[in-house]
Amino acid sequence: MRARITLCVVKISRFLLSLLGRGGSLPGQIGLKLDGQILQKITYPKEIILVTGTNGKTTTTNMVYRLMQKKYKHVICNERGDNLLVGITALFLRNTKLNLHVAADCAVIEVDELNVPHVLKRVPVTKVLINNFFRDQLDRAGEMESVVSKVSQALETFQGDLILNADDPNVVRLADTSKQAHVYFFGVDKNAESKEVSNEASEGKFCFRCNHQLVYAYYQYSHIGHFACPNCGFGNNERYVQASDVNLDAQSFVVENTTFHAPQDALYAIYNATGLIALAKLTDIPFTDVQALLETFELNDGRMETFNIGRKVLLNLVKNPTGANEVMKYIMRDPEDKDIVIVLNDNDQDGTDVSWIWDAHFDLLVDKHTKHIICAGKRAYDMALRLKYEGYEGDLIVSEGMEAAIDELKQLDDHAYVIATYTALQTMRKILRRNEK
Amino acid sequence: MKLNVLWMYHDVMDLYGDRGNMQVLKKRCLDRGIDITIDTCGIGQEKTIKDYDLLFIGGGADREQGLLYDDLVSRKQDIMDAIDAKTFVLLICGGYQFFGQYYIDNNNNQMEGLGIFNYYTASDAKVGRCIGNIEIEATLDGQTINIVGFENHGGQTRGVNHPLGKVIHGHGNEYQGGYEGFYNGQVLGTYMHGPLLPKNPQVADFIITKALAKRYGEVQLAPLDDSLENRAHEVMQKRMAGG
Numbered sequence: 001m002r003a004r005i006t007l008c009v010v011k012i013s014r015f016l017l018s019l020l021g022r023g024g025s026l027p028g029q030i031g032l033k034l035d036g037q038i039l040q041k042i043t044y045p046k047e048i049i050l051v052t053g054t055n056g057k058t059t060t061t062n063m064v065y066r067l068m069q070k071k072y073k074h075v076i077c078n079e080r081g082d083n084l085l086v087g088i089t090a091l092f093l094r095n096t097k098l099n100l101h102v103a104a105d106c107a108v109i110e111v112d113e114l115n116v117p118h119v120l121k122r123v124p125v126t127k128v129l130i131n132n133f134f135r136d137q138l139d140r141a142g143e144m145e146s147v148v149s150k151v152s153q154a155l156e157t158f159q160g161d162l163i164l165n166a167d168d169p170n171v172v173r174l175a176d177t178s179k180q181a182h183v184y185f186f187g188v189d190k191n192a193e194s195k196e197v198s199n200e201a202s203e204g205k206f207c208f209r210c211n212h213q214l215v216y217a218y219y220q221y222s223h224i225g226h227f228a229c230p231n232c233g234f235g236n237n238e239r240y241v242q243a244s245d246v247n248l249d250a251q252s253f254v255v256e257n258t259t260f261h262a263p264q265d266a267l268y269a270i271y272n273a274t275g276l277i278a279l280a281k282l283t284d285i286p287f288t289d290v291q292a293l294l295e296t297f298e299l300n301d302g303r304m305e306t307f308n309i310g311r312k313v314l315l316n317l318v319k320n321p322t323g324a325n326e327v328m329k330y331i332m333r334d335p336e337d338k339d340i341v342i343v344l345n346d347n348d349q350d351g352t353d354v355s356w357i358w359d360a361h362f363d364l365l366v367d368k369h370t371k372h373i374i375c376a377g378k379r380a381y382d383m384a385l386r387l388k389y390e391g392y393e394g395d396l397i398v399s400e401g402m403e404a405a406i407d408e409l410k411q412l413d414d415h416a417y418v419i420a421t422y423t424a425l426q427t428m429r430k431i432l433r434r435n436e437k
Numbered sequence: 438m439k440l441n442v443l444w445m446y447h448d449v450m451d452l453y454g455d456r457g458n459m460q461v462l463k464k465r466c467l468d469r470g471i472d473i474t475i476d477t478c479g480i481g482q483e484k485t486i487k488d489y490d491l492l493f494i495g496g497g498a499d500r501e502q503g504l505l506y507d508d509l510v511s512r513k514q515d516i517m518d519a520i521d522a523k524t525f526v527l528l529i530c531g532g533y534q535f536f537g538q539y540y541i542d543n544n545n546n547q548m549e550g551l552g553i554f555n556y557y558t559a560s561d562a563k564v565g566r567c568i569g570n571i572e573i574e575a576t577l578d579g580q581t582i583n584i585v586g587f588e589n590h591g592g593q594t595r596g597v598n599h600p601l602g603k604v605i606h607g608h609g610n611e612y613q614g615g616y617e618g619f620y621n622g623q624v625l626g627t628y629m630h631g632p633l634l635p636k637n638p639q640v641a642d643f644i645i646t647k648a649l650a651k652r653y654g655e656v657q658l659a660p661l662d663d664s665l666e667n668r669a670h671e672v673m674q675k676r677m678a679g680g
Contacts, residue, residue, distance in 0.1 A: 135452075143452070143498040205448070206504055352569065353587050355630050358454025381669035385635040388665060389460045398665075 496530030571607025
């Protein structure tokens, strides 16, 4: 009875909040407050796919969401990235009928790494997809090691399918500790972008089993690459799905003789897509469906999103060194003169510690074609100093407001890029949209 | 003038952007025509520390710190020799903890320190993690300097006879402790990340002066344009003061 009352209150509060133009996770918070056991009292769809990891969660979740619609009639998903327990509670309760059944035949949920234990304890997840673990928001999540061990402990009793990136040692170690799960690895072959050495901030230099230094045949980016422990063989895993013939210029790659289109010309996008293909294979969704999906997929939520303010502006989210490096590499492939706006905030969701900008390779931007860099956000000066000490010699502008930064950008006429941390992203989208022609 | 820096465990103790400190020292030297060389030293690499003017060790993750422990202990005499030879030492977070008596981590594992100084560090589950922006007033050889940064440490460091400075905002060596870091005229240890030096150009120059003193005695550094650095410092100071 209590569960039904809770459900009614949640539904009413959701309705009232929607009148105020609000919503999001708040109904979930109310639900958990009224009945801490509410998630254990509802009946779930038979397929629940959980996506976690540091970078690419929202993009991957949205791709999986669309993929599952090829197989299931009614798929639900927290596609906006409300990935904490309250957000997931809100998603399920929103779709729960008064008979306490979730009205869906499949759920795809993006889950924040630290919330994985809370979710697995309550929700009968059938598949878990993990792409990577990078250094991220040390102030909130603590050292990466503690994040991975929390996820690892939560998976110890997990009995479903575990789909793991075989090229990330921090992800691969989960196979050792998830003894009851069925593990499927995916990876990406060496290609023109692969490197012999890596100078990018990396975690997991040492073998998880025996502490020996890991040896890489090649790196793709950050610490992602073909690694193995020379002492105990950690990392030598059979791949369930392996991408080959990666061609970033043509935005294509091959899995099992089928050519796929990459949603972006970046290696991290190939990994996201390969994880998706592994999931398709595992759920018997034909590759032709995946091909069609990847051909047209666009997230448009501040990830490679374009605006036209008289000229094209490309907006990107950055939140940790690895993500920032990949975005900067992408920008610098443009050989033309360019202007870059960088918005650095330090609110809770951005991470209150901005020292990560010194772990990221802002040296990538130091180039004669980078004409102007405009720094904005609460930590604009930290960003400006980062560039000064990297030896950036173009025009370095500090703008105290985000609106002012775009006004500055409008005065210029080079190729335009905006990168913003989490809490600045939606504001920047609004400002850019307002300035669209 | 030449300045030779040894950056120890650059590839392991590289959390929280501490590498930024090296970039700041480098540019501030080069801009003044000081010929600075930054040499790195990983686990097992042979280096004679006393040949350098400045030794730097940053912070690392618990697991990584544990892995370099044996290597560090084997260099104890070498480090003592360097201190005797007037090499200046800059230590951040984990590096700072190592120079004390011992370190007890979250899981109650005790790791002996180099024991060069009397202070000791223990995680204390009863008090919180010291995390957030921090501002201190330091006295460096009689010079009063305001320093801003970011701290993020679970370890509580006690028994510090010569703290670096008094905490104005934040925690310092201990949760709500009042004092931050360690400074004895030749070794400067601190929990301040951010990294420490970009927003604190006075500290950067102080360290350069101290390191140059080993070979050149008292040196007067040419002034640089620090308007961006000072503004960055001021913005954080104002924020912490709630203004």
